[in-house]
């Protein structure tokens with residue numbers, strides 16, 4: 001008989017009335033409420049997108065979910081447990097299971113480290129593979145993210161890769177520790193439209209193959225529409241609208257959402 005695993009029913013990540021107040025906003029003095037009573041859940045194999053203009057609190061939310069920013073009040077739960085109360089063992093599980101891909105892989109990949117080292121070192125340190133198996137496993141990961149022939153990429157340095165290839169390496173590294181959730185913080189924003197489409201295809205395929213969830217942070221409604229199960233629209237630290245792609249695009253309730261939707265119809269020159 002297959003035993004029921006109760007942790008499977010819990011959201012991977014759940015924020016409840018999350019508030020982050022920065023003590024002084026950069027250079028201007030005074031307090032800045034970057035997150036204001038934000039509640040949201042990311043379920044298994046779900047993509048929840050956070051969209052909003054610059055300064056709306058998206059990256060702060062991403063940092064909270066990654067355990068890099070403490071809440072002023074409210075709670076953040078990882079698999080049903082308060083993030084700041086995890087035991088040492090649970091915290092290391094959290095660090096493996098929640099990964100991030102940033103906008104600029106050029107800055108998150110060490111320019112002096114080969115692709116093999118960038119991906120393999122973390123796996124060996126975290127005990128995911130033995131050192132002797134690392135090369136073979138990195139080759140498998142490179143194949144999964146579409147960098148083939150994988151062997152030809154092992155000794156390559158980040159500067160020798162195109163923007164799209166760097167982002168594929170960033171995803172290979174993110175999946176190397178067996179994550180449940182990837183925070184993609186403007187992960188497509190530095191790419192042109194055709195590369196964005198390719199990375200979106202990759203993200204969906206990784207989601208299907210590995211059962212991943214995504215917290216997808218973006219200012220671009222078009223990429224958000226292509227991948228989301230749920231969209232949260234943020235303004236001034238608050239979630240002002242949430243719903244499926246159809247809800248938000250076809251029946252926006254909030255003026256700010258309508259403004260974002262209208263803005264994307266204006267061609268940029």
Ligand SMILES: Nc1ncnc2c1ncn2[C@@H]1O[C@H](COP(=O)(O)OP(=O)(O)OP(=O)(O)O)[C@@H](O)[C@H]1O
Nearest residue numbers: 022024025026032034053054055056057058059060
């Ligand atoms: N460490 C900090 N100290 C003080 N204020 C901060 C800090 N980090 C962010 N802020 C402020 O908090 C607000 C939210 O910032 P945040 O970076 O989360 O927004 P964002 O939507 O991700 O914007 P962007 O897309 O420009 O990164 C902004 O007004 C920002 O200036």
